[in-house]
Each structure stands twice: as structure tokens, then as C-alpha cells.
Amino acid sequence: MGLAPEIRPPQPDPTMRDYYRRTIAFARDTMRQPVKAGRDLHFSDLAFFLRFARPIWRVGVLALIATALVSAAKTVLPLSIKFFIDNVLLGETPDPGSLLAGAGGLLSSLNTLILALLVLGIFTGGMDLIRNYWTARFREDYAFNLQTALFEHVLSFPLSYFKSQQTGYILSRLSDDVQILQYTISQYLPQIVANALYVIFAFAILCTLNLRLTFVVVAFIPLYLLVNAVFIRRIRAATYRERERQAYVSRDLAEVITGIETVKSHAAEDREVHKVSRTLRDMVDARIRNTMLSAASEYFRIGTMSLMLIAVFWFGGNEVLAGAMTIGDFVAFAVYIVTFAPTVNTFFAFPVVMQPALTSAARLRDLFAMHGEPGAAPGTGGTLPGAVQGRIEFSGVWFGYSRENPVLRDANFVVRPGEVVAVVGRTGAGKTTLVNLILRAFVPQEGTIALDGRDLASLDPRWLRRQVSIVSQDLFLFHTTIEDNIRYSRPGATFEEVAEAARKAQIHDDIMRFPEGYQTVVGERGTQVSVGQRQRIAIARAFLKDAPILILDEPTSALDMQTEAQIRQTLRVLVRNRTTILVSHRPSLLDLTNRVLSIEDGRVQEFRGADVTIIPGTGCRYHTPGGSVVP
Incomplete structure (x- = not known):
């Protein structure tokens, strides 16, 4: 007769054992004396909140x-x-x-x-x-x-x-x-x-x-x-x-x-x-x-x-x-x-x-x-100049999102009133960063940027941005009608002025094909209209605002060649008698410019627009009439 099998006490389920261990650890951690999280409220803070009462x-x-x-x-x-x-x-x-x-x-x-x-x-x-x-x-x-x-x-x-x-x-x-x-x-x-x-x-x-x-x-x-x-x-x-x-x-x-x-x-x-x-x-x-x-x-x-x-x-x-x-x-x-x-x-x-x-x-x-921008709120300072001539000057500007990797290195150039200047360079070279510096989205780490001889740091940022019309490659439309989206740049504009701006931007006919016309709701972020239509609505905003400074950041990147040709003729009218900075990879737009600023490794080099041709497929190299290729 064989031996009776050994009877072992029931062993705890490892899963349950881990569960109990985690539960005990959780309870111990809950009752542990806490490390200070956030800052304590002081009497002055409580007095601060009383102001709203x-x-x-x-x-x-x-x-x-x-x-x-x-x-x-x-x-x-x-x-x-x-x-x-x-x-x-x-x-x-x-x-x-x-x-x-x-x-x-x-x-x-x-x-x-x-x-x-x-x-x-x-x-x-x-x-x-x-x-x-x-x-x-x-x-x-x-x-x-x-x-x-x-x-x-x-x-x-x-x-x-x-x-x-x-x-x-x-x-x-x-x-x-x-x-x-x-x-x-x-x-x-x-x-x-x-x-x-x-x-x-x-x-x-x-x-x-x-x-x-x-x-x-x-x-x-x-x-x-x-x-x-x-x-x-x-x-x-x-x-x-x-x-x-x-x-x-x-x-x-x-x-x-x-x-x-x-x-x-x-x-x-x-x-x-x-x-x-x-x-x-x-x-x-x-x-x-x-x-x-x-x-x-x-x-x-x-x-x-x-x-x-x-x-x-x-x-x-x-x-x-x-x-x-x-x-x-x-x-x-x-x-x-x-x-x-x-x-x-x-x-x-x-x-x-x-x-x-x-x-x-x-x-x-x-x-x-947290401090807001100087002059961003009423009574907080910031100069409000009179008429704007449109002279933009970079003097020894250094900027980088980290100090170890500057995007711009000792940038020095002048954009004169009424001049059209193109900014070109490889993707990530710093073209949009240069635009953001003009809009005071960022502040130079060294050097100054001046408008008509006044340092941008001394100007009220809201006033500054009212002087600039911008068509950005980052297109954003509000969840409202096409009319309201165009009028966003100038809330007091009449419908006739809105429609005229749309005609100049070559978008009026497209709008009239919608059942609701100008009352068509574009959806969140403009998802109910095409990318090209969104870009032309953004251009219509710039026409309507009619500011003395114009920034075009890839204004035709989402357009077909036929529409771009129409827009290019319209842009010739739009840039007239205003300081314009054009960021674009499209060679067809360079004939609008007086000069070209090339950004390469953070350095800004200057060429005359008539002497530069972008060679397709060569990134940001430029071919001069003399035959040399400039990196």
C-alpha cells in the first residue's frame, strides 16, 4: 500500500498576495507626512481674492x-x-x-x-x-x-x-x-x-x-x-x-x-x-x-x-x-x-x-x-506711437529656444518702409521664428529689434500687432460664419468691405457657391472648408485689416498653380505701399520682392530679389545670374 499523499496547507494566491501588498503600501503612502506640494496661501493671498467681492x-x-x-x-x-x-x-x-x-x-x-x-x-x-x-x-x-x-x-x-x-x-x-x-x-x-x-x-x-x-x-x-x-x-x-x-x-x-x-x-x-x-x-x-x-x-x-x-x-x-x-x-x-x-x-x-x-x-x-506682456493691459505701460512708417531693423539679434542651440546668430538687417523682403531657408532654419520675434511672441536674448527707430520692447504689444496683417501657414478659423471669420481682423467693417476683401483674395465666388453664402459656418478650426479656402479666407482678413506692415508666411502653400497665379496678381496690389515680409518656398513669388534674406545655420545673408533664383530640389541654395551657387 502506497504512502498517503502529503497534505499541504493552502498557499496564498500570488495575485491576491500582491494585491494585499499593494493595498497596504497604498494606505501607508496615503497617511505618510506629505512633502510640501504647491505653495501655501498667505493672508495677502486671501486679501487678494477679496478684491473680486x-x-x-x-x-x-x-x-x-x-x-x-x-x-x-x-x-x-x-x-x-x-x-x-x-x-x-x-x-x-x-x-x-x-x-x-x-x-x-x-x-x-x-x-x-x-x-x-x-x-x-x-x-x-x-x-x-x-x-x-x-x-x-x-x-x-x-x-x-x-x-x-x-x-x-x-x-x-x-x-x-x-x-x-x-x-x-x-x-x-x-x-x-x-x-x-x-x-x-x-x-x-x-x-x-x-x-x-x-x-x-x-x-x-x-x-x-x-x-x-x-x-x-x-x-x-x-x-x-x-x-x-x-x-x-x-x-x-x-x-x-x-x-x-x-x-x-x-x-x-x-x-x-x-x-x-x-x-x-x-x-x-x-x-x-x-x-x-x-x-x-x-x-x-x-x-x-x-x-x-x-x-x-x-x-x-x-x-x-x-x-x-x-x-x-x-x-x-x-x-x-x-x-x-x-x-x-x-x-x-x-x-x-x-x-x-x-x-x-x-x-x-x-x-x-x-x-x-x-x-x-x-x-x-x-x-x-505670472506677469503678462508689458503694456498688454490698460495702464501697464508701453509706448503708443503715432503714424507707422514701417522700418524694421534687427541689430545683433541672438535667439534660441535653448541657449545651447541658437536659431538666429547675430542677425543684422533692415527692412525699409514700403519694401517687400523675402525670407527663405531650409525647413527649421528659423523663418517663422524671425516672424514671431517681430510680433513679440518671443524676446531676443541679445540685440534689439526696432520699428521706426523704437525698440519693440518699449512698445505696447497690442498696438504693435494692430499694425501688422499676417497670413500664417498655421491656418486657424473660428467656429462661426465665413463673414465673421473675415471680419475678425476688423470688427467694425461693413459687409460690403468684407465682400470686397474676399474678392481680392479670390474666395468670393467659392463662398457664393455655399448654400448659406457668407453665413456658412466653417466648423471647428474651419474643417467644413478646404485647406485652400481656409488660406484664402486668411488672406481676405489681411486685405480687410489693411495694416501698414504685412507678413505673409507661406501664403500660397495650400493653393493650386492656377489659384496661386490669381493670388499672386492680387498680392501685387496688397503689398503696394506697405512694408512686407514674405516667407515662402515658392519660386514664383520671388518676383514680388526687392530683396531676399537667406537664413543658413542661424546666419542671415542678404541678396537682391532680381539676382536670385531658387533651384528646385536644392533646398535653400540660390543661383545668381553670374552662374555661381550660393549656399
């Missing part, structure tokens, strides 16, 4: 007065139980030394007590409706003032900020943090004000009912403070991590949706889902940590509240048994504690529940602390 301070005062009256009325209501038991049911005579003796004598009749309760109920309900209206008015107006000021401030940032940040991240900072702050103002601030007033009024009444029992209640306050001391910093750090990861999710989602054509053309849906899911997982983990910390702090506060109720019943019951307290006083005191304890719990939870709002406020304060 100044225009509506009267509404805030009315809401506060209504809140105080509602809280006072609700505080008085539990006293009716004392009068009902002691004075109506038991028929006891009020103690002449009691502060409530007068009210007890007046409400000793059941009819009088019921009438008083009806009046109090009607007053409380009506005043609560008024309070809700004024609170909602204050909340919405405050959020409006804050978000409007924030949006205006962010729009004053230099173009380099928007080029360095992803759209989804910026939108999250603009919307999510404001919504969190608005939610806090709408939910917690009115509640905390009402609770604070209720605590004050109720505490005064508790002292009147039984001073010694009130001291028992006060003895539990340090426990609430201890819970806050343990959890506040942890919740603040967890909230900061959650907000940042939420911004990253918005960033990644916006990027995928914006580039959906590229994603689908490369069948990359699974890759993008995987990438976004990793970011989502980080946000989910941060949100779970935040939720667990808030739940743990709430658990300890409720435990403290329960201990306080037990202590009140024990000490209060002994007071009644000893004859030191009436039944009505004890019942009223107990009712106050039943309502008072949750209110105290909410009051002391306020620093904890405010952490998301404080985190959002700190992030918003960081945005407000």
Missing part, C-alpha cells in the same frame, strides 16, 4: 444679515420644548432668577406657544428664501468677477507661454480650479457662516440652561482640533496631486481630440487609449487617496461627536436625578446637543473640506502672479 459687497452684507436672522430663529426653536414641558405640561412657575423667566411666563399658555411657533416658522421660511437669493446672487457674481479677471489676465501672457503649454492643461487651470472655488463658495461658505452663528447663539443658550454641562461640551473641542492637525496637510497635498493629474488628463484628452485625424490615419486608437489610461490611473489613485483621507478625518470627528453626546447624557442625567436640573432644561439641552454636535462637527471640519478650495485658490494665485 468689492463690487458686490452690499449683496454679501445682505446675505450675511439674512443668514444671521435665520440662524437666530433656528436656535430659538428648541427652547419651545423646555417651555412646553416645564411651563405647559408640568405647570411649573419660571425661576425668577433665570434669564428665560420672562419668556417662560409669556409662553406658559399652549395657544400662545403654538401661535409663537407658527410666527417663528413663517419668519424663518421667508427669511431663508431671501437668504438663498442673496447668497446665490453673491456666489454667481463673485465667480463671474473672478473668472473674467482670470481670463483677461491669462490672455495678457506672452505668446511664448501658450506655445510652451498644451491647450488642455491651460483650459483645466482656467475652468476646473474656478469651478472648485465656486462650489466651495456656494456650498461651504454659506453653511459655515450659518453654522458659526448657530454655534454662537446655541452656546449662549446652553450656558443659560446649565453652565456645568456646557463645560463638558467645551472639553471635547481639543479633540476636534487634534483631528484637524493630523489630516489638514495630508488632504491639502493629496488635493494638489489630484488637481495636477486632472489637468494632465484634460491636456492629453484635448491633444487626442484635436489630432483625431492623425490618430485614425495611423490606426493609433489603442496607443492613445493606453497613454490616456495611464494618466487617468494616476488621477484615480490621487482621488482615492484624497477620498480616504477625508473619510478618515470624518470618522474621527463623528467618533468625537458620539463621545460628546454620551458624556452629555451621563452628566445631564445625573443632574436631573440630583434635582439640579429640570426635565425641560435637560430635554432642551439634549435637543440642542443633537443639533449642536453635527453643527460643531461641520464647523471643525471646515478647515479640512476647504483644502480643495485652498489648493485651487493657490493655483489660481500662481496664475495671477
Whole structure:
């Protein structure tokens, strides 16, 4: 007979073991003392946010007065139980030394007590409706003032900020943090004000009912403070991590949706889902940590509240048994504690529940602390010259997106008023960078750029850009009508002026073929019209703006040869009597120019336009009439 098989105890599932290990590590990490995340709000920051309440301070005062009256009325209501038991049911005579003796004598009749309760109920309900209206008015107006000021401030940032940040991240900072702050103002601030007033009024009444029992209640306050001391910093750090990861999710989602054509053309849906899911997982983990910390702090506060109720019943019951307290006083005191304890719990939870709002406020304060462009906001400086001649001069300009790799090296050239200058070079040579420097999207690291002898750094950037019409290769149309998109360059233009600009840009006939004509909505980023039509709408904008300086950045890159020939004749009219910088790889456009600036290895070289011919297939080399090839 064989040996019996060895019986082994069940082994833990490795998968479950790893799961438990990760859970324990997650909980340990959640309760770990946090590294400082973000910056703390200071009193000056809180004072900063008060400025958005100044225009509506009267509404805030009315809401506060209504809140105080509602809280006072609700505080008085539990006293009716004392009068009902002691004075109506038991028929006891009020103690002449009691502060409530007068009210007890007046409400000793059941009819009088019921009438008083009806009046109090009607007053409380009506005043609560008024309070809700004024609170909602204050909340919405405050959020409006804050978000409007924030949006205006962010729009004053230099173009380099928007080029360095992803759209989804910026939108999250603009919307999510404001919504969190608005939610806090709408939910917690009115509640905390009402609770604070209720605590004050109720505490005064508790002292009147039984001073010694009130001291028992006060003895539990340090426990609430201890819970806050343990959890506040942890919740603040967890909230900061959650907000940042939420911004990253918005960033990644916006990027995928914006580039959906590229994603689908490369069948990359699974890759993008995987990438976004990793970011989502980080946000989910941060949100779970935040939720667990808030739940743990709430658990300890409720435990403290329960201990306080037990202590009140024990000490209060002994007071009644000893004859030191009436039944009505004890019942009223107990009712106050039943309502008072949750209110105290909410009051002391306020620093904890405010952490998301404080985190959002700190992030918003960081945005407000960022400096916009000089002169980008009214009253912030920047010269506003008179007439513009159009002389543009680069003197010793160095610029690079990193100092180790300069895009432009000691650029020196002059574009004279009314002159047409072409800028050519290989892809990535720095042609668009040169245009962005003229528009003050970036600032030179060395050297100066001047307009009519004035350094661009001294000019108001908004004024500067009003003097420039630009047709960029990065075509952007707004999700509105064709007419509104053309009029964007000059909002006060008439329809006849818009149509004339469209005719000059050779787009009028195309527009009239649409069923809605000029009222055709182009779709988001102009997806309902072709690339060539978008480019001609952009050219129509430049015609309509009629600025003294014109920048054409690959203006015919999306056009067929026939349309380009038509546009070229129109451009001859457009560039007349205005300073024009033309960035183009099209040899056919060089006959519009007086001179050519070639960018090679960051150096800017100058040639006469009539002496230069682009040799197809040779990148940025130029053939002169003498036969030599210039790199």
C-alpha cells in the first residue's frame, strides 16, 4: 500500500498576495507626512481674492444679515420644548432668577406657544428664501468677477507661454480650479457662516440652561482640533496631486481630440487609449487617496461627536436625578446637543473640506502672479506711437529656444518702409521664428529689434500687432460664419468691405457657391472648408485689416498653380505701399520682392530679389545670374 499523499496547507494566491501588498503600501503612502506640494496661501493671498467681492459687497452684507436672522430663529426653536414641558405640561412657575423667566411666563399658555411657533416658522421660511437669493446672487457674481479677471489676465501672457503649454492643461487651470472655488463658495461658505452663528447663539443658550454641562461640551473641542492637525496637510497635498493629474488628463484628452485625424490615419486608437489610461490611473489613485483621507478625518470627528453626546447624557442625567436640573432644561439641552454636535462637527471640519478650495485658490494665485506682456493691459505701460512708417531693423539679434542651440546668430538687417523682403531657408532654419520675434511672441536674448527707430520692447504689444496683417501657414478659423471669420481682423467693417476683401483674395465666388453664402459656418478650426479656402479666407482678413506692415508666411502653400497665379496678381496690389515680409518656398513669388534674406545655420545673408533664383530640389541654395551657387 502506497504512502498517503502529503497534505499541504493552502498557499496564498500570488495575485491576491500582491494585491494585499499593494493595498497596504497604498494606505501607508496615503497617511505618510506629505512633502510640501504647491505653495501655501498667505493672508495677502486671501486679501487678494477679496478684491473680486468689492463690487458686490452690499449683496454679501445682505446675505450675511439674512443668514444671521435665520440662524437666530433656528436656535430659538428648541427652547419651545423646555417651555412646553416645564411651563405647559408640568405647570411649573419660571425661576425668577433665570434669564428665560420672562419668556417662560409669556409662553406658559399652549395657544400662545403654538401661535409663537407658527410666527417663528413663517419668519424663518421667508427669511431663508431671501437668504438663498442673496447668497446665490453673491456666489454667481463673485465667480463671474473672478473668472473674467482670470481670463483677461491669462490672455495678457506672452505668446511664448501658450506655445510652451498644451491647450488642455491651460483650459483645466482656467475652468476646473474656478469651478472648485465656486462650489466651495456656494456650498461651504454659506453653511459655515450659518453654522458659526448657530454655534454662537446655541452656546449662549446652553450656558443659560446649565453652565456645568456646557463645560463638558467645551472639553471635547481639543479633540476636534487634534483631528484637524493630523489630516489638514495630508488632504491639502493629496488635493494638489489630484488637481495636477486632472489637468494632465484634460491636456492629453484635448491633444487626442484635436489630432483625431492623425490618430485614425495611423490606426493609433489603442496607443492613445493606453497613454490616456495611464494618466487617468494616476488621477484615480490621487482621488482615492484624497477620498480616504477625508473619510478618515470624518470618522474621527463623528467618533468625537458620539463621545460628546454620551458624556452629555451621563452628566445631564445625573443632574436631573440630583434635582439640579429640570426635565425641560435637560430635554432642551439634549435637543440642542443633537443639533449642536453635527453643527460643531461641520464647523471643525471646515478647515479640512476647504483644502480643495485652498489648493485651487493657490493655483489660481500662481496664475495671477505670472506677469503678462508689458503694456498688454490698460495702464501697464508701453509706448503708443503715432503714424507707422514701417522700418524694421534687427541689430545683433541672438535667439534660441535653448541657449545651447541658437536659431538666429547675430542677425543684422533692415527692412525699409514700403519694401517687400523675402525670407527663405531650409525647413527649421528659423523663418517663422524671425516672424514671431517681430510680433513679440518671443524676446531676443541679445540685440534689439526696432520699428521706426523704437525698440519693440518699449512698445505696447497690442498696438504693435494692430499694425501688422499676417497670413500664417498655421491656418486657424473660428467656429462661426465665413463673414465673421473675415471680419475678425476688423470688427467694425461693413459687409460690403468684407465682400470686397474676399474678392481680392479670390474666395468670393467659392463662398457664393455655399448654400448659406457668407453665413456658412466653417466648423471647428474651419474643417467644413478646404485647406485652400481656409488660406484664402486668411488672406481676405489681411486685405480687410489693411495694416501698414504685412507678413505673409507661406501664403500660397495650400493653393493650386492656377489659384496661386490669381493670388499672386492680387498680392501685387496688397503689398503696394506697405512694408512686407514674405516667407515662402515658392519660386514664383520671388518676383514680388526687392530683396531676399537667406537664413543658413542661424546666419542671415542678404541678396537682391532680381539676382536670385531658387533651384528646385536644392533646398535653400540660390543661383545668381553670374552662374555661381550660393549656399
